[in-house]
Amino acid sequence: MKDSNGIAIIDLSLSPAEVARDIAQACESSGCFHLINHTVSPTLLADVMKEMDNFFKLPLAAKEACLPSNPTDDRGYSAFASQNVAAFMGRRHEPNDPVEKFAFSNPSPTLDVHARPNVWPTQLPNFRCAMENYYSAVKELSKKLFDSFALALNVDTEYFLSRTTTSPDSVKLNYYPAMHEAAGRFAEHTDSVPFTILLMDSSPNSLKIRMPATQEWISVNPQPNGLFVNLGDVLQRWTNDKWVATPHRVDGQANAVARKSIAFFVMLNGSAVIECFPSCVGNGAKYKPISFHGFVQEKMKRLTFGSD
Numbered sequence: 001m002k003d004s005n006g007i008a009i010i011d012l013s014l015s016p017a018e019v020a021r022d023i024a025q026a027c028e029s030s031g032c033f034h035l036i037n038h039t040v041s042p043t044l045l046a047d048v049m050k051e052m053d054n055f056f057k058l059p060l061a062a063k064e065a066c067l068p069s070n071p072t073d074d075r076g077y078s079a080f081a082s083q084n085v086a087a088f089m090g091r092r093h094e095p096n097d098p099v100e101k102f103a104f105s106n107p108s109p110t111l112d113v114h115a116r117p118n119v120w121p122t123q124l125p126n127f128r129c130a131m132e133n134y135y136s137a138v139k140e141l142s143k144k145l146f147d148s149f150a151l152a153l154n155v156d157t158e159y160f161l162s163r164t165t166t167s168p169d170s171v172k173l174n175y176y177p178a179m180h181e182a183a184g185r186f187a188e189h190t191d192s193v194p195f196t197i198l199l200m201d202s203s204p205n206s207l208k209i210r211m212p213a214t215q216e217w218i219s220v221n222p223q224p225n226g227l228f229v230n231l232g233d234v235l236q237r238w239t240n241d242k243w244v245a246t247p248h249r250v251d252g253q254a255n256a257v258a259r260k261s262i263a264f265f266v267m268l269n270g271s272a273v274i275e276c277f278p279s280c281v282g283n284g285a286k287y288k289p290i291s292f293h294g295f296v297q298e299k300m301k302r303l304t305f306g307s308d
């Protein structure tokens with residue numbers, strides 16, 4: 001099944017073998033797919049979107065009370081246009097992204113090099129609970145997806161389980177305020193993780209992905225109560241480029257209304273080594289083994305040294 005722009009729609013109510021077959025096809029051709037009949041309830045999806053609205057409508061001072069004590073922690077509030085994903089990709093001369101964010105991770109902290117304390121607003125009685133419920137529900141979904149990936153790639157399911165025991169997956173609420181002139185809202189990038197599970201509001205023609213076969217940018221218009229999955233750099237490395245990390249960006253049309261999305265970045269234990277799956281070695285591994293922490297550090301270096 002495909003949407004009207006040719007993006008695969010994976011129905012998680014099909015048998016594990018059918019899901020793995022459809023996922024393999026989508027991951028090889030475009031590195032992304034819609035997910036329907038997944039296990040995260042429509043009520044919970046609506047609830048997190050509502051709480052997200054409540055947070056971004058707070059006065060600036062209340063949002064700033066959620067700034068993390070260490071600015072590099074990537075938790076709590078990030079002010080409008082304070083981050084630049086292009087720089088993270090090594091492109092240093094592009095403007096900051098016109099988006100406000102709120103980030104959090106596991107409800108119960110783990111011992112991991114990427115673990116950081118969560119920061120919660122005190123004014124919203126239901127915000128934290130809704131976000132923690134969302135975290136747990138999407139974490140469960142991520143395990144199901146890892147099982148399908150294992151089946152599709154001929155890898156033992158234990159392989160992923162053992163590498164995600166302490167991973168502090170990062171959830172980011174992206175709030176794009178209304179705008180007058182047409183402009184980019186989130187610059188082109190790939191995600192530095194195995195994969196991302198994205199919840200979007202219904203704004204059309206916002207998220208764009210670049211199709212590898214044609215290099216054409218196409219719109220990802222969300223499915224009702226659906227989620228969208230895009231592969232990141234780690235799955236591309238694991239599979240020796242057999243599966244692709246989808247380049248994506250968010251566009252804003254003239255007079256666009258505010259837009260919301262929630263990205264659940266599925267991470268690995270900091271110490272987990274990323275190396276080519278034996279089933280993907282073919283004529284030789286293209287990437288040297290590297291720990292997940294080492295990989296993230298390499299990308300962080302680009303913020304300082306850039307490549308252009």
Ligand SMILES: O=C(O)CCC(=O)C(=O)O
Binds near residue numbers: 186248250263
């Ligand atoms: O807002 C979106 O639809 C995408 C956001 C994104 O790509 C990200 O947070 O990495």
Ligand SMILES: [Fe+2]
Binds near residue numbers: 189
């Ligand atoms: Fe992204």
